[in-house]
Amino acid sequence: xxxxxxxxxxxxxxxxxxxxxxxxxxxxxxxxxxxxxxxxxxxxxxxxxxxxxxxxxxxxxxxxxxxxxxxxxxxxxxxxxxxxxxxxxxxxxxxxxxxxxxxxxxx
Amino acid sequence: xxxxxxxxxxxxxxxxxxxxxxxxxxxxxxxxxxxxxxxxxxxxxxxxxxxxxxxxxxxxxxxxxxxxxxxxxxxxxxxxxxxxxxxxxxxxxxxxxxxxxxxxxxxxxxxxxxxxxxx
Numbered sequence: 583x584x585x586x587x588x589x590x591x592x593x594x595x596x597x598x599x600x601x602x603x604x605x606x607x608x609x610x611x612x613x614x615x616x617x618x619x620x621x622x623x624x625x626x627x628x629x630x631x632x633x634x635x636x637x638x639x640x641x642x643x644x645x646x647x648x649x650x651x652x653x654x655x656x657x658x659x660x661x662x663x664x665x666x667x668x669x670x671x672x673x674x675x676x677x678x679x680x681x682x683x684x685x686x687x688x689x
Numbered sequence: 690x691x692x693x694x695x696x697x698x699x700x701x702x703x704x705x706x707x708x709x710x711x712x713x714x715x716x717x718x719x720x721x722x723x724x725x726x727x728x729x730x731x732x733x734x735x736x737x738x739x740x741x742x743x744x745x746x747x748x749x750x751x752x753x754x755x756x757x758x759x760x761x762x763x764x765x766x767x768x769x770x771x772x773x774x775x776x777x778x779x780x781x782x783x784x785x786x787x788x789x790x791x792x793x794x795x796x797x798x799x800x801x802x803x804x805x806x807x808x
Contacts, residue, residue, distance in 0.1 A: 583751075616794040618734075625784055625798040626734065632792060669734055673793035677750045678724075678736040 584608050584672050588681030596689045600658045603684045605670035607651040614674035615653045617646060621666040630655065631673070662688055691715040691797040693785050698802030705775055709802050711768040711785030716797075719743075719763035722788030724795050725770045727781035727804075735781075738770065739793065753779075775806045 585608035595601045605615065613633040618626040628637045630646040633653055643658040657664055665688045670681040697709040711723070725737040738759040739748045747759055758771040768785050783802045786795035 614792065616792070618795075625800055626795075627798070628789070628794060628796045631789060631794045631796075637796060671734075671736075671794060676739075676748045676793075678739070678793055680734040680736065683733045 583677055584611060584675055584679050586670055586672055586679050586681040588670055588684060590684060591682070592685040592687070594687040594689055595660055597660055597662065599660050600656065601660065601686065602657075603655045603668050603670075603686075605653045605655075605681045607653070607672055610651055611672045611674035613648060614672055615646070615648065616671045616673055617644075617655045618669045618671065619664075619666050620669065621663075624666075626669065629668075657686075660688055664688060691787060693787065693797060693799035695783065695785055695799045695802035698783065698804045700805045700807065701775055702808050703776055703806055705806075706771070706773045707775060707804060708772070709770040709783055709785075709804075711770075711799055713766045713768065713785075713787070716787065718761075718766040721790070722793075723759075723761060723768045724786045724788060725757075725759060725768075726784045726786055726795065726798075727779075728784070728801075729778075729781045732781075737783075739788065740768070772804070775804075777806050780804060780806050 587606040615633045617630040620626040633648045634646040668684045692714045740759045760769045785799045787797040789796045
């Protein structure tokens with residue numbers, strides 16, 4: 583199975599700041615990487631697919647990038663509604679696998 | 690607007706069976722693959738199964754292979770997950786999710802159905 587190592591496990595940032603979350607794939611997944619946001623008590627929502635394609639309706643302050651097997655989610659100009667958990671997921675090979683998640687707190 | 694509504698969760702004893710349903714609306718159900726994903730309490734996400742739009746292909750996580758069966762009825766816009774030989778480690782919130790048109794990602798999720806396996 584493809585392992586997705588996500589970091590950091592948690593982070594705290596202030597309104598207006600920029601943060602970055604990373605996922606390292608255990609093998610090449612050829613940009614088949616998605617990011618999800620899960621707000622407290624809610625189900626996850628797709629933010630980005632194919633490493634950098636923004637899902638319809640997602641604010642442009644969210645962006646994704648890649649470098650080899652390392653994938654990053656960047657959130658610019660943090661807003662209060664950005665607080666929640668973030669997960670990466672590889673969609674290259676079955677079984678589909680998720681990262682362990684990053685809890686983002688807005689100070 | 691895409692809506693996915695799960696039902697059928699509950700408290701069951703180890704070794705028993707349960708069948709979850711997910712009724713879809715707001716999109717052409719018969720044109721999209723559908724997934725089940727679960728999340729144990731305070732834990733991360735675990736993909737469980739995928740069924741193609743026409744049921745021609747099904748994929749499972751090793752943790753549920755041979756015990757769980759994914760199916761669908763396109764005439765009823767409904768996705769199912771039949772769970773047998775349930776274990777305590779199957780305790781989780783179970784989400785159904787609509788597959789993306791071009792990738793094995795999930796672009797809409799239901800609110801979840803809670804399954805607790807305990808004696």
